[in-house]
Amino acid sequence: METFAKRLKGLRKEKKQTQAQMADYLQCSLRAYQYYESATHYPEIPDLLKLADFFGVSTDYLLGRSQERLAETRGRADT
Template sequence: MKIFAVRLKELRNEKKKTQKEMADFLGLKLRAYQYYEGATHYPEVPNLLKLADFFEVSTDYLLGRSNEREMKP
């Protein structure tokens, strides 16, 4: 779970977004989003897909199943 949290925070910082902005984007309370970056919770599938689309990476990359950021067609 830690790799997801690390990658999520890294991607958010690259986009210069705050945790609050990401929480709003996902329709979550700030604390719920902080659980993602704190490695205590994974997002539900719809939010995982939103995050992957927003950051233009694959869900496999977010979840640590791949080191390739690029989505394959």
């Protein structure tokens, strides 16, 4: 959880967003968002996806499962 919290905070600061702005974006309380950055709680899957989209990174990157910010494309049929 600590990797997620550090990455979330770092990405937020890169985008020059406040915690309150991110809470508004996710439509959650400020305290709930602060829990994410303090490694107390994870967001639910829909909010995890929204965060990944907002920051332009993969969910694997956010969760610490990958060092690559963007997901690799693997033989997608639409490419």
